Amino acid sequence: EVQLVQSGAEVKKAGESLKISCKGSGYIFANYWIGWVRQMPGKGLEWMGTIFPFDSDTKYRPSFEGQVTISADKSISTAYLQWSSLKVSDTATYYCARIHCSSTSCYLDNWGQGTLVTVSP
């Protein structure tokens, strides 16, 4: 069974750094792109970017480039999302998701349970 298990909720202050994780199991982690999705309180889903763990090829949505860093360690089947200096506006739930590509399209077939990040002033 494919599973993505994310690290637990975090409470931080503005200006602090943070790294959250997403550990995959039940499949060859290195061979599938992993995407990160932000959901601000009461809002919709926003695509942040993606990483291919095999070679760490990373693509960011322009609005998130420079704001976060996506990385992965294929030896422990884990992807990461990190901030060097959090802002109050980073308060959100962050999801990781596996991207599965068929012969016709790619889609997010398995999701982590989400990590709630709360940033206070």
Added chain:
Amino acid sequence: QSALTQPASVSGSPGQSITISCTGTSGDVGGLSYVSWYQQHPGKAPKLIIYDVSTRPSGVSIRFSGSKSGNTASLTISGLQAEDEADYYCSSYTSSTILDYVFGTGTKVSVL
């Protein structure tokens, strides 16, 4: 790339059918078969319910069906049940080589 446009809310009585629209451009929704749909219950992670416009993953109820016409994709829920009350998001992307996804604005489905 702007969010895809969905109605904010759709409601129906148990047993009825409802349809949620998702409007984009020829660069995303209108392009080939890149549309997928996700169901999200309150406090839970999204769940894939439709991919390739109209394909259901294993285990997803046959009451969920998808279609597309031009730049608008649609999700139909037939035989509406209380458990279908959730938020629904469509998604697409412009190129499989870029994997730059865009989500719809989301639709709250209420079962009356």
